[in-house]
Amino acid sequence: MEIFMSIVGAIMVLSGAPQITKMLKRKSSKDVSIITWSTIFLGQGCWVYYGFFNNMISIIITNALGMLVNSIIVFVSFYYRRNCNLSVTKLQKQKESELRKSH
Secondary structure (H helix, E strand, O other), X not given: OHHHHHHHHHHHXXXXXXXXXXXXXXXXXXXXXXXXXXXXXXXXXXXXXXXXXXXXXXXXXXXXXXXXXXXXHHHHHHHHHHHHHHHHHHHHHHHHHHHHHHO
16 A cells, blocks of 8 residues: 555656646746645645654655645746736836837
């Protein structure tokens, strides 16, 4: 059963990889729910806590790795959203400047 659970855990860890790849290719995170990934992160943290108290190394390792992947997703999401907001603000300032010059 331990081997089976390790395989399931590995699949769960890898499940975030397509999301990271998609964000990096698009250079955008507008379609990513930060709340969802943060909630999954917290749930995995609970599993790590459970694993420690029950001495279940496979639960600890797979969920700790999952937390790492999910934290990368959340970090990249914030990074692209911040950069997107900065770009929009910069464009707005350029348009305002052009409007002032034309008047």
